[in-house]
Amino acid sequence: MSSSASADFTTPPHPAGTPGDTAPLVPYGWDEEWAAAFAPHAGQGLLPGRVLRVDRGQCDVVTATGTVRADTEFVVPRDPMRVVCTGDWCAVDPGGDPRYVRTLLPRRTAMVRSTSSKRSEGQILAANVDHVIVCVSLAAELDLGRVERFLTLAWESGAAPVVALTKSDLVPEPATLAHLVEDVEGAAPGVSVLTVSAALGEGTDVLAAIAAGGTSVLIGQSGAGKSTLANALHGEDAMEVHVVRDVDGKGRHTTTTRNLLVLPGGGVLIDTPGLRGVGLWDAEGGVGQVFAEIEELAERCRFQDCAHIAEPDCAVLAAAADGTLPQRRLDSYRKLLRENQYIVAKTDARVRAELRREWKSRGAQGRAAQAAKRGRLR
Ligand code: GDP
Ligand code: ZN
Secondary structure (H helix, E strand, O other): OOOOOHOOOOOOOOOOOOOOHHHHHHOOOHHHHHHHHHHHHHHOOOEEEEEEEOOOEEEEEOOOEEEEEEOOOOOOOOOOEEEEEEOOEEEOOOOOOEEEEEEOOOOOEEEEEOOOOOOOOOOEEEEEOEEEEEEOOOOOOOOHHHHHHHHHHHHHOOOOOEEEEEEEHHHOOOOHHHHHHHHHHHHHOEEEEOOEEEOOEEOHHHHHHHHOOOOOEEEOOOOHHHHHHHHHOOOOOOHHEEEEEOOOOOOOOEEEEEEEEEEEOOOOOOOOOOHHHHHHHHHHHHHHHHOOOHHHHOOOOOOOOOOOOHHHHHHHHHHHOOOOOOOOHHHHHHHHHHHHHHHHHHHHHHHHHHHHHHHHHHHHHHHHHHHHHHHHHH
């Protein structure tokens, strides 16, 4: 491994190690599994690293010896799922010119969103996330459907969701708070529901303990209290850590924002602009997990493909009729399934439309070429 590469590094946020020593990567989530995934690449002068941020075809990758700025263009271009994203573990060639991210180590989880209406592909928002903290404000009336929606997205990523009911200081009555927690628990089987108040500093320690066990992201509606919680998790010196000044070739100072931060209490927090407005994307699997009790009931329906609408011997309808299954849950389940199918159908339609356009223009070119040929022949 070449040590001349160190000149290419910007100032690392921690004591620099040697290329063979991966200990400095441990706070970033490096473990034996990542070491095993990286092992096949170790012999080629490549270093393992984690992507801190991505912008304009380049990314910052933290390695054991410092932060490397590398090009992201590689592997299968135009496949949005193979695009380097914040949280990815990869192999970089620190001495390369230009430097490239050579390989993405297989992702454990990925947060995906549907892109703007112009494009039909999914977009990766964050990779290798362990905990998705769904923030729900107690300042507004609870919208359980929305909670379910965010949970669906969280489950779909492969990460474990947690619900943080924020601004608990605004619900001073303990009994009322307990009821709200219970309501949300009903919409979130198998998910821990916590109450936090960044204002009072209550519950943030529990959240910090969860965050310490891996990589976390905060999702939720605008105003849910995500930034405030992120600041509470970062601690007082958040801005110092958040902003890294790099001197570019011309000696100017440019300010860059990291989207992946090591928390003072341990663990990593990813906060990308895209994570702030996520929607549903092909989340049928996630729907099943959010509505686990309905899927369980469905196993007892007479028909395997029962749609639980008007079928005879439908266990889901029976449970709704006798009140074991709240009608709201069933409605929300149907709504999410419909919405999800709509997104998938819309996406497919867009892909088909794009293909048609491409074929049409190729056809037009073909016809133009033929006409030109005929013209010449005439
Ligand atoms: P984001 O859009 O999800 O990042 O939400 P913010 O963190 O910007 O918070 C939205 C608003 O809620 C801000 O005005 C915060 O001051 C307020 N807020 C955040 N956390 C708390 C809290 O624990 N208690 C109270 N009362 N207000 C809070
Ligand atoms: Zn049924």
